[in-house]
Every structure is written in C-alpha cells, then in structure tokens.
Amino acid sequence: MDTSLISTGIKYSSLPESYVRPESERPNLSQVKDCENVPIIDLGCEDLTRIVQQIADACRLYGFFQVINHGISMETVDEMLQVAKEFFRLPVEEKMKLYSDDPAKTMRLSTSFNVKKEKVHNWRDYLRLHCYPLDQYVPEWPSNPPSFKEIVSKYCREVRELGLRLEELIAESLGLEREHIKNVLGEQGQHMAVNFYPPCPQPELTYGLPGHTDPNALTILLQDLQVSGLQVLKDGKWMAVKPHPNAFVVNIGDQLQALSNGRYRSVWHRATVNADKPRTSVASFLCPCDSALISPPEKLTEDGTGAVYRDFTYAEYYSKFWSRNLDQEHCLELFKN
Numbered sequence: 199m200d201t202s203l204i205s206t207g208i209k210y211s212s213l214p215e216s217y218v219r220p221e222s223e224r225p226n227l228s229q230v231k232d233c234e235n236v237p238i239i240d241l242g243c244e245d246l247t248r249i250v251q252q253i254a255d256a257c258r259l260y261g262f263f264q265v266i267n268h269g270i271s272m273e274t275v276d277e278m279l280q281v282a283k284e285f286f287r288l289p290v291e292e293k294m295k296l297y298s299d300d301p302a303k304t305m306r307l308s309t310s311f312n313v314k315k316e317k318v319h320n321w322r323d324y325l326r327l328h329c330y331p332l333d334q335y336v337p338e339w340p341s342n343p344p345s346f347k348e349i350v351s352k353y354c355r356e357v358r359e360l361g362l363r364l365e366e367l368i369a370e371s372l373g374l375e376r377e378h379i380k381n382v383l384g385e386q387g388q389h390m391a392v393n394f395y396p397p398c399p400q401p402e403l404t405y406g407l408p409g410h411t412d413p414n415a416l417t418i419l420l421q422d423l424q425v426s427g428l429q430v431l432k433d434g435k436w437m438a439v440k441p442h443p444n445a446f447v448v449n450i451g452d453q454l455q456a457l458s459n460g461r462y463r464s465v466w467h468r469a470t471v472n473a474d475k476p477r478t479s480v481a482s483f484l485c486p487c488d489s490a491l492i493s494p495p496e497k498l499t500e501d502g503t504g505a506v507y508r509d510f511t512y513a514e515y516y517s518k519f520w521s522r523n524l525d526q527e528h529c530l531e532l533f534k535n
C-alpha cells in the first residue's frame with residue numbers, strides 16, 4: 199500500500215486494513231494494569247551510594263526507571279513538547295516535504311516504523327533527527343516552526359549531559375570505573391524520535407509502536423503528561439507506565455544489556471494509542487560510535503559464565519537491527535555465543 203503520514207488532521211472513522219493486527223498480536227488493552235512500583239530515582243539526592251544502588255536494582259529488575267530532579271529545567275521540557283506538537287499541526291503538504299522511508303537519512307519525517315519491511319503498519323508518525331554534533335545536523339532540521347531549531351538544540355544539549363551522567367552512574371552500579379561505559383562507547387551519537395500518535399478509531403486493533411527493545415545504549419523518553427501510552431513488559435506481563443510529573447523515563451538499550459553481560463535488561467516496551475486524544479513523546483537515544491567494540495569487561499565474565507554475546511561493533515548491530523521488522527525476536531539473540 200502507498201504509506202504516508204497519518205497526522206493529516208482528518209479524523210478516521212475506522213482503522214484502515216493495513217494497520218489491523220491479527221487477533222493473536224493485539225494489545226489486549228483491558229488486561230493491562232498500571233505499573234504501580236515504577237522505580238523513581240531522585241537524582242538530586244545527596245546520597246550517591248543510594249542512587250547507585252537504586253539504579254542497580256532498577257536496571258536488573260526492570261530495565262527502566264524514571265528520574266526526577268534530573269537537572270533539565272521545566273521550561274526546556276515544556277518548550278520541547280510544545281514545539282513538537284506545533285510541528286505535527288503543520289499542514290500535511292508542508293510536512294510531506296520532509297517525508298522519507300530511508301532509515302539511512304539523518305533527518306526525515308516518516309510513519310509507522312520501517313514501512314518497506316513491515317507487514318502491518320503502526321499508528322505513528324515520527325520525526326527522526328540526528329543531534330550530535332549539533333553544528334553538523336541542526337542546519338538540516340525543520341525550519342518550521344521557526345523556533346524549532348533553537349528549542350530542540352537546547353533540549354538536546356541538556357539531555358545529552360543527563361545521559362552521560364546516567365552512564366557514569368550505571369557503570370558504578372555494575373562495579374566498574376565511572377568512565378568505563380563512556381570509554382567503551384566512544385564519541386557517542388545522539389538521535390531523537392519525535393513521536394506523534396494521532397487519535398485512533400480502533401486502538402485495540404493496533405499499536406503506535408509494537409513491543410521492541412532499543413538498539414542503542416540508553417534512551418531518555420519524555421512523555422506527554424496528559425496522555426498515557428507507554429507500556430513495558432514486566433515478568434511476562436504488559437504494564438502501563440503512567441507519566442510522572444517532571445520525570446523522564448530511562449530505558450536500558452541493547453548495547454548496555456550486552457556490555458553488562460546480560461546483568462541489565464534492555465526492556466521490551468511498546469506504545470499504544472488512544473481513541474480521542476493525540477499523544478506526543480520525544481525519545482532521545484545515546485548511540486555508541488560506529489566502531490565501538492561491544493564486549494563485556496572481564497569483571498563481568500569472570501564468574502565462570504563467560505561472555506553471553508559475541509563481540510560486535512555497533513555499526514554491525516545497527517545495520518542488522520534496521521534490516522529486520524521491529525517486532526521480531528530480540529536482535530541481541532542473533533549475537534549470542
């Protein structure tokens with residue numbers, strides 16, 4: 199089918215066939231409970247040992263957590279969400295100028311996930327941006343809304359700092375040198391997905407994004423406070439993660455699962471959609487440099503288990519990830535020893 203944006207402003211009365219999941223793959227929304235005990239970590243706490251311990255527990259048991267007092271101002275966050283919403287309100291003809299299905303592009307507006315590979319589409323449009331180094335990529339970003347570049351650059355700078363700080367804390371939580379993860383991952387790239395999920399006529403038949411893990415190192419997700427949609431897999435059950443005021447959701451990605459020799463889990467998560475309300479989320483991904491060799495440190499393999507995954511470069515992993523459909527088996531399974 200000829201796939202194109204769904205953020206057209208037109209209200210659909212029924213879900214187009216190409217978005218309808220087979221019955222066995224549907225989200226079963228009535229069965230999904232709220233995740234009541236999502237770890238919320240206060241980064242403003244003065245007790246560093248406590249923070250590190252909380253991170254260790256959250257990464258091991260959940261693969262994700264939320265952070266508050268994270269150092270990013272409310273103004274920066276609000277402006278980011280506002281400009282994202284404003285962007286998706288632009289006329290569809292204007293947005294289509296940025297449309298592309300080619301995952302290799304460093305700036306593109308697209309829809310679903312990987313429209314050329316997937317059998318069923320997802321009820322999502324997204325703007326995908328490379329964000330580091332900023333001077334290299336900002337010139338190609340949208341210039342409409344006019345404030346987009348400035349607001350998003352500021353947001354990216356602050357999120358990067360937070361991400362690098364989290365990587366230090368995660369390294370410490372694994373008993374490694376503070377800089378270990380950052381050193382292995384090299385000069386990290388930073389990508390952003392500005393996701394927009396329009397109101398969906400039949401949310402129980404489809405997804406905004408089906409269950410997946412993130413191929414990168416760490417994801418920092420900003421979600422719309424008013425509209426929920428994020429769900430995570432915990433102990434085999436999908437649970438809804440209600441937005442927490444002034445918090446970011448932090449996901450461990452596949453690279454940290456491999457680097458931690460499987461101690462920390464790259465969390466399966468998905469986005470469901472709503473009948474009446476559009477939802478916006480902004481995912482920032484810290485990505486190892488292409489040549490980074492993902493290999494667990496000796497300290498994490500010397501307990502006799504050896505390395506769970508074979509060594510690989512991030513470039514190798516990333517091209518494998520995008521050659522597949524999103525909801526196939528975990529991409530890391532293909533790298534198991």
Ligand SMILES: O=C(O)CCC(=O)C(=O)O
Pocket residue numbers: 391393407412419421427428429467468469478479481
């Ligand atoms: O919208 C969400 O809550 C999830 C987004 C996400 O998983 C992604 O962009 O990879």
